[in-house]
Amino acid sequence: MLLLSLCIVLSLPSCRRQSEDVQDPDSRTASAWMEFRMGEDKRAIGIFGDISENSKVSKNVRTHALYGLACAHWHKLPDLK
Numbered sequence: 001m002l003l004l005s006l007c008i009v010l011s012l013p014s015c016r017r018q019s020e021d022v023q024d025p026d027s028r029t030a031s032a033w034m035e036f037r038m039g040e041d042k043r044a045i046g047i048f049g050d051i052s053e054n055s056k057v058s059k060n061v062r063t064h065a066l067y068g069l070a071c072a073h074w075h076k077l078p079d080l081k
Contacts, residue, residue: 025057029064036072044072 032047051057051065 025061
């Protein structure tokens, strides 16, 4: 029983999601926009923020990420009618 539990615990790290740095920045940008469209502002802000802070992405991708970040923050603002 102990051996089985140990095997399960040791296999769990191999089941985790792929690292965000390994994924293509374009696909991460697309997933951030999908989160934004679904109303998941916090998740979109997190993804856009990670992309915009990554020094390995191109200038074009960083510009799109900053625009998405601004849109997601703006979307969280209350309506002042």
